[in-house]
Amino acid sequence: MHPRVDSLPAPRPDSRTFLDAVGRRNRGRVPMIELAVDRDVASVLLDEPVPRPGSGLSHTQAVVQSMVRLHHRMGYDVVKISASIPFDVPRLKAAGNEDVRQWQNPHQGVVQTAADLEQFRWPAPTVVDFGPLDAATAVLPDGMALVGFCGGVLEFTTDILGLEHFMFAVYDDPDLVTAVLDGVGRTLLRVFETYGQMESVCALWLGDDLGSRNATLVSPDWLKENVFPWYRRFVEVAHRHGKPFLLHSCGNLEAVLPCLIHEIGIDAKHSFEDTILPVEQFLDRFGSSVATLGGIDMNLLAQGPEDAIRARTRRVLEHAAPGGAYACGSGNSIPNYIPPAHYLAMVETVTEFNSP
Numbered sequence: 001m002h003p004r005v006d007s008l009p010a011p012r013p014d015s016r017t018f019l020d021a022v023g024r025r026n027r028g029r030v031p032m033i034e035l036a037v038d039r040d041v042a043s044v045l046l047d048e049p050v051p052r053p054g055s056g057l058s059h060t061q062a063v064v065q066s067m068v069r070l071h072h073r074m075g076y077d078v079v080k081i082s083a084s085i086p087f088d089v090p091r092l093k094a095a096g097n098e099d100v101r102q103w104q105n106p107h108q109g110v111v112q113t114a115a116d117l118e119q120f121r122w123p124a125p126t127v128v129d130f131g132p133l134d135a136a137t138a139v140l141p142d143g144m145a146l147v148g149f150c151g152g153v154l155e156f157t158t159d160i161l162g163l164e165h166f167m168f169a170v171y172d173d174p175d176l177v178t179a180v181l182d183g184v185g186r187t188l189l190r191v192f193e194t195y196g197q198m199e200s201v202c203a204l205w206l207g208d209d210l211g212s213r214n215a216t217l218v219s220p221d222w223l224k225e226n227v228f229p230w231y232r233r234f235v236e237v238a239h240r241h242g243k244p245f246l247l248h249s250c251g252n253l254e255a256v257l258p259c260l261i262h263e264i265g266i267d268a269k270h271s272f273e274d275t276i277l278p279v280e281q282f283l284d285r286f287g288s289s290v291a292t293l294g295g296i297d298m299n300l301l302a303q304g305p306e307d308a309i310r311a312r313t314r315r316v317l318e319h320a321a322p323g324g325a326y327a328c329g330s331g332n333s334i335p336n337y338i339p340p341a342h343y344l345a346m347v348e349t350v351t352e353f354n355s356p
Contacts, residue, residue, distance in 0.1 A: 001073060002045045004344050008351055011072050015145035015202045018077045022203065022244045022268045022291045024325035029354035030317055031077050032347065033147075033293050033327040035207070035248055035270065038336040039063065042070050045340055060084070061135040072141050074347055080205060081136045082149040083191055084129035088121060089159045109162030114176055120160070122183050125190050137200040145202035147246070148195030152208020153230045154217070156184040170218060178226065185230040192234050196241030204238040204245050205270075206231070211251020213276055220255040228256075231264050244268065246293065250332065252276050261290045268293050272331045274300075279331075280319045287323045294329035295320075296346050301330055301338045306345040313349040321353070 018033065020026035039050040046069065051062030064081060071079040092105050111117050136146055157180050158166045169177050188206075195201045208227075210216050216223060231247070238245035244267035247260065254277070260266050268291035272279045279295025286292075296313055313328065320326035328350045334343050 002047050002340070002344075004341075004348070005045050005047075005073055008073070008075060008348070009355075011075055011141070013072060013075075013077045013141060013143035015077045015143065018145075018327060019202060019244065021325060021327045022246070024288075024291055024323070026324040026326075030321050030350060031327045032075065032350055033078065033080075033270070033329045034071075034076075034334060035080060035149075035294075035330075036333040036335075037067065037070065037343075038334055038338075040336040041334050041338065041340050041343060042066060045074070045344070046070055058131075060129075060132055064132045064135045065139045068136050068139050068141075068144070072144060075351055077143070078145050078147050078202060079136065080147040080149045081133050082151075083133060083194070084131070085151070085187060085191060086123050086127055086129075087156060087159065087187075091159075106163040107165075109158070109160050109165060111160050111176070111180060112162075112165060114179075117176065117179055120183075123187055128187075128191060128194075130194060133195075133198060133201070137198075140200055146198070146200050147203045147205050148192070148198065148201040149205040149207060150188050150191050150195075152206055152249075153181060153184050153188065153227050154208050154210060154223075156188075157181050160184070167218070170222065181226055181230070185233070188230070189233055189237065192237045196237050196243060201243070203243050203267075204234065205248065206234060206246070207248040209250040209271075210256065211249070211253050213252055213273075215252050216255060217251070220259075223256055224259055228259065228264055231260070231266070235265050238267075239265075244291075246270060257286065261286055267291060268327075270294050273297060274331075279316055283320055283323065283326070287320075287325055291325040291327070292320065293327050294331055296328070296330050298331045298338070301334075301342050301346065304339070304342050304345075306342060309342055309345040310349045313346050314353060317350065317353045 018031040021031050043050045050066045192204050195204050235245045246268040247266045248270040250271045270293035272295040274297040283292050
């Protein structure tokens, strides 16, 4: 392990601490949560290469188990793991090193017409790969739990249609958009149902970026009519299995936050950016109704310096901890452009804050 990781207190994970925070009843230490930690950052912190393709274990299994070990040693109570849903959608790629950063083709998706949709192969339940969760469960330390994550209804729909085509089709071909939304929604519902039945999974997490910096990508009313009914069904699945439902969504959601919190009934909101809505302001407005996850701004984590990261993290903790409805972490995730030392500065500050 990296020397600074080794210097952290011995881990004593207890997923109930995270669940208490999500349930807005935590009166103990503040737990931590991350959407993702990049493999390059993890390799530095583990002081060993995170396995790549060709290793003795399967690539996915090896990476997942490395992430469990990293989260455990750094003091997390939970670790987010995703099943692999094979939507057959080619993505644009930019190779900067051995790893490849990918994103959706905004211009044209694989479905442009009703005829295309008839030919599109939706993932059958039998081909969704829950192997990553099985691999994580096999090495899960006592006290830790998994958070079952799934990509979003809107995101997968715009993947399939292409974002530009989707924007026009909302008006020009709404039946096609509805059919794709329903296909995506049914697929995700089955995944969440499986997560709900897994003993090692303590919470369900949807990731669906709904907004840009200034507003939602499509009108709030359209989201409420077409996307949020699926969210309601996901929440119902989670709650039927006695598990909370978390939402990750980037962008300015000002126009839909009350609906998501008070009508859909999400249990926690993740993804915050200081230039849109600082996490303290969200806590002040909604903290009595929904838990808050993360919020240490990505720009600060990327640029530092460490002293500023520590000071900002402590301010957020002092503001959030008394409400008992907060888990600390980045505003989004830990990509490879965040220096490991900056990430550690945030984690160390949380550890120090929680120390007697």
